[in-house]
Amino acid sequence: MLKARASARRRAYIILMHVLMGAAAVLTCALVLFMIGYILGNGIPNITWEMLSTAPSYLANRVGILPDILSTLYIVIATLLIVLPLGVGAAIYLNEYAANKKLVSAIEYASETLSGIPSIIYGLVGMLIFCKNGTSLLAGALTLTIMNLPTIMRTTQESLKTVPQSYREGAFGLGAGKWRTIRTVVLPSCVDGVVTGCILSVGRILGESAALLFTAGSAHMLYGFWEGLHNAGATLTVALYFYAKESSDTGLVFAIAAILMLLTMLINLAAALVGSYFRRKQQ
Amino acid sequence: MAQKKKIWEAVIHGMFLVLGLITVGCVLLITVYLVISGIPAIRKIGLGAFLTGKVWESTAAQPHYGILPFILTSVYGTAGAIVLGVPIGFLTAVYLSKVAPKGVKRALNSAVSLLAGIPSVVYGLVGMLVLVPAIRKIFHLPDGASLLAAILVLAVMILPSIIKVSVTALDAVPKEYEDASLALGATPIETYFRVSVPAAKSGIAAAVVLGVGRAIGEAMAVMMVSGNAPNMPSLFESVRFLTTAVASEMSYSSGLQRQALFSIALVLYLFIMLINAALNFFLKRNKEGD
Numbered sequence: 001m002l003k004a005r006a007s008a009r010r011r012a013y014i015i016l017m018h019v020l021m022g023a024a025a026v027l028t029c030a031l032v033l034f035m036i037g038y039i040l041g042n043g044i045p046n047i048t049w050e051m052l053s054t055a056p057s058y059l060a061n062r063v064g065i066l067p068d069i070l071s072t073l074y075i076v077i078a079t080l081l082i083v084l085p086l087g088v089g090a091a092i093y094l095n096e097y098a099a100n101k102k103l104v105s106a107i108e109y110a111s112e113t114l115s116g117i118p119s120i121i122y123g124l125v126g127m128l129i130f131c132k133n134g135t136s137l138l139a140g141a142l143t144l145t146i147m148n149l150p151t152i153m154r155t156t157q158e159s160l161k162t163v164p165q166s167y168r169e170g171a172f173g174l175g176a177g178k179w180r181t182i183r184t185v186v187l188p189s190c191v192d193g194v195v196t197g198c199i200l201s202v203g204r205i206l207g208e209s210a211a212l213l214f215t216a217g218s219a220h221m222l223y224g225f226w227e228g229l230h231n232a233g234a235t236l237t238v239a240l241y242f243y244a245k246e247s248s249d250t251g252l253v254f255a256i257a258a259i260l261m262l263l264t265m266l267i268n269l270a271a272a273l274v275g276s277y278f279r280r281k282q283q
Numbered sequence: 284m285a286q287k288k289k290i291w292e293a294v295i296h297g298m299f300l301v302l303g304l305i306t307v308g309c310v311l312l313i314t315v316y317l318v319i320s321g322i323p324a325i326r327k328i329g330l331g332a333f334l335t336g337k338v339w340e341s342t343a344a345q346p347h348y349g350i351l352p353f354i355l356t357s358v359y360g361t362a363g364a365i366v367l368g369v370p371i372g373f374l375t376a377v378y379l380s381k382v383a384p385k386g387v388k389r390a391l392n393s394a395v396s397l398l399a400g401i402p403s404v405v406y407g408l409v410g411m412l413v414l415v416p417a418i419r420k421i422f423h424l425p426d427g428a429s430l431l432a433a434i435l436v437l438a439v440m441i442l443p444s445i446i447k448v449s450v451t452a453l454d455a456v457p458k459e460y461e462d463a464s465l466a467l468g469a470t471p472i473e474t475y476f477r478v479s480v481p482a483a484k485s486g487i488a489a490a491v492v493l494g495v496g497r498a499i500g501e502a503m504a505v506m507m508v509s510g511n512a513p514n515m516p517s518l519f520e521s522v523r524f525l526t527t528a529v530a531s532e533m534s535y536s537s538g539l540q541r542q543a544l545f546s547i548a549l550v551l552y553l554f555i556m557l558i559n560a561a562l563n564f565f566l567k568r569n570k571e572g573d
Contacts, residue, residue, distance in 0.1 A: 014472045021382065024374035025391060028446070031439055032394040035401060038409060086305055093303030097296055103303075109563070110306040116559045117313065117552070118500025120526045124533070124548050125313045128320060146309045153306070177288060179295045207402030210502040210526075214533055237404045241503060244408050257405050264400040268393065 036261065043258020046251040055222045063252050065259075067220045071137060071233035074225055075216065076205050078141035079148060080198060086145070087152025088194060094153075095160040096182055115150040119211040122147050126215040135232040140216025144205055151204065152197040159193025160186065162282070192278035199274060203267040206260065209237035218242055236260055314552075321549030324348070324542035333546065339513040339523075341532060341540040348543045350528065350550065356516040357525045357554075360430060360505070361498040364437035368498075369491055371438075372445030376490075379446065380453035381475045399443035407507030410436040415508055422519060428510030430522045436504050441494035448493055452486020452569060453479055485569035489562055496558045499551070502526035525551045 054064030090107070098104045126143030127135075163186055171181040217232025220239065234242065240256045243249065325333050328348045336349015379391055411428075414435055419427030456479045464474040480487070502524075510521025511531050523531070529548050536544055 010470070010473070014470055017472050017476060021374045021378040024371045025378045025383070027371055028375045028398075028442060029391065029394055031442070032398050035398075035405075035409060038413070039405060086302060089299055089302030090305055093299035097299050098303065107303055107306055110310045112563065113310050113556075113559055114306055116496050116500075116555060116562065118496075118502065118526060118555060120500070120502040120530055121313070121317070121548055121552055121555070124529060124545070125316050127533075128316050129312070146313075149306060149309065177292055179292055203400050207400065209402065209404050210530060213530065237402050237503075240402075240404045240408065241507070244404070244411060244507065250412070253408065257408055260402050260405055264402070265397060268396050268400055271396075272393065 036265075039254065039257045039261045042250075043254040043256075043261070046255040047258060048255075051252070051255060056220050063247075063249060065220075065236070065239065065252075065256060067222050068234050068236050068239040068256075069259075070222070070228065071216070072206065072235040072237075074228045074233070075137050075141050075144065075212075075235055076202055077225070078138065078229060079144040079205055080201065082141065083145045083148045083152055083201065084194070084198070087149050087197065088156050088190075090149070091153045091156035091160060091190075091193075092182060092186070095157055096178070096186065111150040111153055114146065119147065119208060123211040123214045126211060131215055135215055135217030136230050137216050137233050138229040140212045140235075141229070143211050143215045144208060147208070147211060148201040148204060151200050152194070155197035155200065156190055156193040159190040159196075163189045192274070192281075195274055196271065196278075199267060199271045203264065203271070206235075206263055206267065207237060209235070209241055212238050213241075317545070317549045317552050320542070320545040322546075324539060324546040325549075327539060328543065328546075333543075334550075337515060339528075341536070341543065346540065348539075350525070350547055352513050352515045353523055353525045353528045353547065354550065356430065356509075356522045357499055357551075359516045360433050360437060360509075360522075360524060361495055363430070363434035364441055364498040365491065365494060367434065367438035368441045368494060369445060372442045372490070372494070373449055373487065375442075376446045376449035376453060376487075377475055377480065380450045381471075381479065395443050395446050398439075399447070403440065403501060403504040404507070406436055406440055407504035410504060410508035418519075424519055426510065426521065428508055428521055429519050430509065430516055431518050433505045433509040433522070433524070436508050437498045437501060440501060440504060441497045444497050445490045445494045448490035449483070449487050452483035452490070455486070455569075456482045483569075485565050489565035489569060492558060492562045492565060496555060496562065499554055499558070500526060502530050506530055525554070 050062065051064055052069070053066055054062060055067050056063045056065075094104060094107060098107075122143050126139060126146075130139035130142045167185050167189065168181055171185045176184070212235055216235065216238070218234040218238055219232040220234060221231065223231055223233070236256055236259065240253060240260065243256065244253045247253070328336075333348060333350060334354070335351050336347060337351050338347040338349050339352060340347045375391075375395075379388060379395075383391060410432055414432050415427035415429075417427065418424065418429060418432055460478050460482055461474050464478040465471065469477070505524050506527040509524065509527065511523050511527055512521035513523045513528070514520050516522050525547055529544050529551070532540065533544055
């Protein structure tokens with residue numbers, strides 16, 4: 001009798017946990033599917049070629065988002081150009097040079113701290129430091145550089161750790177100096193980490209808005225790359241924020257959201273493909 | 284020749300040292316800037332009046348700068364998001380790590396990654412267009428932009444962090460523990476929840492703390508759904524968070540009002556530093572396998 005009751009309770013517990021777990025997993029999936037369906041369903045029909053290829057104009061009464069697309073592109077390129085040497089260099093220092101354990105843990109703690117700071121604080125500090133002459137895409141890119149430094153550092157460091165020690169010893173044995181060893185043996189073997197870091201950073205830059213609001217500004221003007229860097233410009237996310245708050249044109253807002261969603265999916269796909277490609281190569 | 288090479292190597296070493304120290308420099312720079320620009324307003328307003336004042340009227344003729352409503356809103360909002368998000372995230376993580384068949388696992392994993400990658404303004408937009416009207420209709424409110432809407436959006440936004448960190452911790456539980464439990468007659472489900480989960484508790488705690496950090500730092504999505512009135516927090520009223528207090532007035536602020544905004548950022552930064560320390564504590568304990 002007692003035994004039967006205990007086993008009934010056990011069975012109830014098992015069924016309950018099964019149901020709860022299934023419900024949570026289904027809910028998570030449903031959320032993702034709803035977000036994709038809602039945004040793409042409402043957005044894709046509103047994307048037109050005219051919208052993608054023109055600047056907004058009150059005179060012609062049209063809302064183009066080409067300047068926002070270009071601003072996003074410029075900021076991605078500028079940020080990666082600045083952050084790559086810094087992040088890869090820092091990772092090389094940590095993995096190849098640093099001998100002082102305290103220093104290493106200080107650097108790693110700093111990098112963890114950086115990745116925990118909310119983007120609105122980056123925006124504020126970026127505004128204080130980089131925007132002495134007003135907002136510009138370059139100021140935005142510099143702010144995002146600090147934000148993405150930990151990402152590049154971490155992925156590069158992880159792949160540096162997988163380079164076998166014997167490679168380095170081989171190079172030293174052949175008479176190469178430390179720098180030459182790093183340049184010709186270590187660096188080429190950590191390409192996968194750098195590429196993964198780049199993809200993650202691009203995803204983060206695409207989605208960033210709070211850090212750019214006060215550093216990169218909110219203009220919608222068409223510029224070339226260099227000219228654009230010195231002028232204010234709204235990225236797609238910032239443009240989406242302002243249009244959602246101020247404009248009654250929900251079609252435009254959904255179109256931008258759909259473009260952002262598609263780009264996010266593309267980035268995720270790229271990250272997965274690159275990840276599995278490098279894993280296969282390693283084996 | 285050897286001398287020259289030695290100098291060259293030393294120069295390179297020095298260069299990498301500088302690069303390595305950049306992160307430390309950045310953290311110091313951010314801290315120093317926030318402290319320097321945040322302190323003046325606190326000194327003018329008074330620390331007590333600033334932190335415990337219940338009224339924020341920065342543009343009034345007799346301005347009041349009390350940020351208690353923002354602090355409490357941030358705390359309540361984060362707590363609400365954790366209460367909703369952690370159980371769902373935790374259960375999904377156990378399913379994902381222990382139960383899910385391979386195909387489902389892959390699909391669910393990429394769904395979670397996508398959820399993590401969606402820009403916060405897109406979450407804000409969906410919240411603004413779907414959640415806010417729904418709340419208005421269901422609860423018969425004049426306006427649906429409220430703390431409840433913010434909590435719901437935040438709960439969804441912290442899900443991926445919670446799931447990912449918990450899955451990593453659960454995956455790392457030694458197979459022997461589970462085998463021993465199964466051999467003693469426990470069913471798989473009992474094993475997962477009574478052996479694997481307790482073994483991964485530090486990692487799961489880290490996931491919760493990470494979720495707290497994400498929720499308290501989120502600005503844009505919350506700004507789009509919470510209404511932004513500086514009320515004391517209440518579930519169905521328009522509220523303002525620490526993050527949105529900074530963001531919503533920055534563009535037109537000046538003088539003491541602007542300085543007070545920097546002080547709010549400093550308070551937020553202190554919160555984040557505390558959360559970071561807690562996160563580090565749990566992660567370290569997880570690594571030691573305690």
